[in-house]
Amino acid sequence: MQTWLEPKYFAWLEQGLVVTLMLSVGAGLCATLLGFVLAIARTAQHAAIARAASLYVFAFRNSPLLVQLLFWYFGAAALLPPDWMTWLNTPHAVAWGPIALRWPSFELFAGWLGLTCYTTAFIGEEFRAGMRGVSHAQEQAAAALGMGRYTALRYVILPQALRIATPPLAGQYMNLVKNSSLTMAIGVAELSYMSRQVDTETFKTFQAFGIATVFYVLTIAAIEVALVVWQRSGNRALQRGRA
Amino acid sequence: MSGFDWLSTLRYLLLGPFPAGPLGGVALTLALSATSAVLAALIGLAGGVALAMTRGIAHLALTAVVAFFRAIPVLMLIFWTFFLMPVLLHVDVPGLATVVCALALIGGAYLSHSVHAGIASIGRGQRDAALSLGLTGWQALREVILPQAVRVMMPSFVNQWVSLVKDTSLAYIVGVPEFTFLANQLNNRLMVYPAQIFLFVGVVYLLLCGSLQWLANALLRKDASAYGSKR
Amino acid sequence: MKNKIWGAVLPALLTGLLAVASSAAHADRLDDIKRAGVLRVAAFDSNPPFGFVDPKDNQIIGLDVDYARAVAQSLGVKLEVQPTNPANRIAFLKSGKVDLVFANFTITDERRKEVDFSTPYFASGTQFIAKKGTLKSPDQLNNLRVGADKGTTNEQQVRAKYPNATIVAYDDTPFAFAALRTGNVQAITQDGPKLVALLARVPDKENYEIPSFTISNDYGGVGVPKGETRLLDAVNATLRHLEADGEAAQIYDRWFGPKSAAPLPRLFKIGDPQKSS
Numbered sequence: 001m002q003t004w005l006e007p008k009y010f011a012w013l014e015q016g017l018v019v020t021l022m023l024s025v026g027a028g029l030c031a032t033l034l035g036f037v038l039a040i041a042r043t044a045q046h047a048a049i050a051r052a053a054s055l056y057v058f059a060f061r062n063s064p065l066l067v068q069l070l071f072w073y074f075g076a077a078a079l080l081p082p083d084w085m086t087w088l089n090t091p092h093a094v095a096w097g098p099i100a101l102r103w104p105s106f107e108l109f110a111g112w113l114g115l116t117c118y119t120t121a122f123i124g125e126e127f128r129a130g131m132r133g134v135s136h137a138q139e140q141a142a143a144a145l146g147m148g149r150y151t152a153l154r155y156v157i158l159p160q161a162l163r164i165a166t167p168p169l170a171g172q173y174m175n176l177v178k179n180s181s182l183t184m185a186i187g188v189a190e191l192s193y194m195s196r197q198v199d200t201e202t203f204k205t206f207q208a209f210g211i212a213t214v215f216y217v218l219t220i221a222a223i224e225v226a227l228v229v230w231q232r233s234g235n236r237a238l239q240r241g242r243a
Numbered sequence: 244m245s246g247f248d249w250l251s252t253l254r255y256l257l258l259g260p261f262p263a264g265p266l267g268g269v270a271l272t273l274a275l276s277a278t279s280a281v282l283a284a285l286i287g288l289a290g291g292v293a294l295a296m297t298r299g300i301a302h303l304a305l306t307a308v309v310a311f312f313r314a315i316p317v318l319m320l321i322f323w324t325f326f327l328m329p330v331l332l333h334v335d336v337p338g339l340a341t342v343v344c345a346l347a348l349i350g351g352a353y354l355s356h357s358v359h360a361g362i363a364s365i366g367r368g369q370r371d372a373a374l375s376l377g378l379t380g381w382q383a384l385r386e387v388i389l390p391q392a393v394r395v396m397m398p399s400f401v402n403q404w405v406s407l408v409k410d411t412s413l414a415y416i417v418g419v420p421e422f423t424f425l426a427n428q429l430n431n432r433l434m435v436y437p438a439q440i441f442l443f444v445g446v447v448y449l450l451l452c453g454s455l456q457w458l459a460n461a462l463l464r465k466d467a468s469a470y471g472s473k474r
Numbered sequence: 475m476k477n478k479i480w481g482a483v484l485p486a487l488l489t490g491l492l493a494v495a496s497s498a499a500h501a502d503r504l505d506d507i508k509r510a511g512v513l514r515v516a517a518f519d520s521n522p523p524f525g526f527v528d529p530k531d532n533q534i535i536g537l538d539v540d541y542a543r544a545v546a547q548s549l550g551v552k553l554e555v556q557p558t559n560p561a562n563r564i565a566f567l568k569s570g571k572v573d574l575v576f577a578n579f580t581i582t583d584e585r586r587k588e589v590d591f592s593t594p595y596f597a598s599g600t601q602f603i604a605k606k607g608t609l610k611s612p613d614q615l616n617n618l619r620v621g622a623d624k625g626t627t628n629e630q631q632v633r634a635k636y637p638n639a640t641i642v643a644y645d646d647t648p649f650a651f652a653a654l655r656t657g658n659v660q661a662i663t664q665d666g667p668k669l670v671a672l673l674a675r676v677p678d679k680e681n682y683e684i685p686s687f688t689i690s691n692d693y694g695g696v697g698v699p700k701g702e703t704r705l706l707d708a709v710n711a712t713l714r715h716l717e718a719d720g721e722a723a724q725i726y727d728r729w730f731g732p733k734s735a736a737p738l739p740r741l742f743k744i745g746d747p748q749k750s751s
Contacts, residue, residue, distance in 0.1 A: 075438030
């Protein structure tokens with residue numbers, strides 16, 4: 001019926017996969033750090049901070065990612081002063097020895113920003129759920145031992161909270177990889193964009209979408225496998241009395 | 244834009260070209276999400292029950308199918324159902340149906356997972372007690388396990404529905420005239436108000452999802468308190 | 475619960491089988507259109523003056539829509555317009571969601587393998603629009619970021635002729651223009667007449683210009699599903715008839731004539747010989 005894709009188009013899809021992975025890792029790292037901060041802000045004793053954090057979570061979790069991306073790309077770009085826009089659009093290069101880092105294109109930047117803000121809200125909630133999952137007795141025991149709030153957080157609550165939160169966190173990372181497909185709407189040359197591109201040029205719809213789907217499923221499966229490995233190692237460490 | 248223009252533009256965003264054309268805008272968004280939610284719930288219940296009741300190869304195959312639909316991005320599945328389903332089935336499938344299909348399948352996969360977990364969370368004791376009273380496996384499921392499991396799973400269902408409302412915005416990519424599509428069309432026409440337009444779109448979705456969640460929580464609380472008082 | 479699902483799937487499968495069986499019979503698309511009383515057409519919704527939304531009544535109007543309406547009238551059916559962007563045109567046609575494509579659809583041999591084309595009814599060439607003073611000759615393109623519409627011949631031509639240019643493909647022209655405005659790309663490419671019309675409607679038009687060079691000669695035709703010869707003949711007959719009784723010239727005048735927003739002289743009439751690219 002139809003032949004395989006030519007190597008040129010397969011290479012396009014591979015490039016798309018690389019961009020997807022780069023985008024996901026970049027947004028994932030930032031979202032994890034910020035989500036952490038957000039979770040602590042949510043449980044802060046200052047009412048204003050806690051409420052601001054709640055508002056952030058409400059706003060970013062209840063609007064579609066697509067709309068957020070469109071806003072960052074078109075809306076924010078229109079609102080920022082033109083000098084900033086020129087700076088954001090010129091390719092800057094920083095060379096550290098053999099590694100040369102290039103400033104990403106604006107759509108990649110906007111895509112990363114949108115994904116980070118969106119995912120931070122969800123990861124923040126997972127961390128908060130993890131902290132709540134640690135029994136209150138732990139907090140009380142830490143207080144009884146004379147630990148301040150932050151010492152208790154650092155040595156008692158958070159290690160346990162992180163262990164509880166890790167499986168849902170892996171789920172959020174998987175969602176992040178899937179959500180990165182939406183950045184195609186603002187022109188980021190990631191995997192879905194490339195599969196559409198190959199389809200419009202070669203009309204081999206089945207092959208183009210098929211290969212892209214396989215790439216996505218493999219990536220998600222890899223995260224799943226990493227989670228299982230982590231869980232097994234956690235249990236074994238517990239059994240050896242080191243946890 | 245004069246005052247009159249604001250009103251007609253707002254009406255266009257809320258209803259689309261209806262009645263001079265097909266339904267669109269926010270009304271279509273709500274219709275799409277409601278239909279997908281109902282279908283996803285049905286698929287989810289069926290899938291979850293199947294996961295709980297089957298063993299061996301069937302269970303493995305079902306787990307693989309559910310895992311596949313949870314691993315594929317919604318956008319890719321919409322591409323599949325939109326571009327390829329009509330070609331494969333040789334049936335003219337309207338654009339709406341393909342989007343509903345994709346959303347229902349993915350929502351159904353997630354809900355199957357939740358339903359299965361919910362059923363498993365009802366202790367084995369309940370099932371054993373039901374069986375020892377002479378109920379068949381299916382009767383035990385229908386009369387004893389599911390009512391309790393559904394109560395546990397309701398938050399999952401509500402979360403999934405909220406997700407569906409947000410995911411309907413993806414229909415924009417395949418030309419379905421729902422709210423995001425029309426707002427984008429408006430932005431293309433006006434050209435110089437992108438921030439305001441997309442901010443407005445975000446706020447409307449916030450209101451939709453927020454009120455949906457609030458409504459669901461209010462109903463659940465009433466239901467929970469009624470259940471509590473009956474004991 | 476499972477019975478309910480099977481209860482819905484089985485009839486759907488049967489319907490599918492019946493549809494396959496019936497399509498093997500001799501009823502073709504033209505008969506289907508006449509029986510349904512509706513001609514479904516894909517047209518642009520954000521590309522004046524070919525297809526765009528009229529702010530007064532939120533209906534889609536334009537040059538392509540006028541041609542579509544003429545075809546619908548000659549078939550004696552109503553017209554239904556499905557809004558589309560360049561990326562979705564062929565998909566809509568091939569999946570049967572529309573019967574015809576009236577969307578500034580350039581005729582190419584590659585596309586001929588997937589769809590049939592009517593006799594051309596519009597001629598244009600690939601041009602560019604850039605901020606004033608940035609683009610003077612086509613060779614500069616190799617160093618620029620160029621915005622294009624996904625699924626258009628403009629995109630493919632620039633990629634073929636200027637391999638060192640960075641091409642960013644967007645779903646539709648207004649997207650690409652927004653990218654031009656924010657400086658994300660330095661130039662965007664589309665058919666000349668479309669760019670002229672776009673520039674005329676832009677609020678800050680004095681900042682942009684369309685350099686006079688073109689890099690191709692293209693002809694736009696109506697997209698018809700492959701193999702639907704009776705439908706194709708009907709469309710061709712209508713187009714030739716429109717030219718013969720002057721209505722084609724009137725339609726052109728309405729959108730590109732001296733009183734329109736972006737006047738362009740009419741250099742191509744339906745039935746004229748085509749220049750090679």
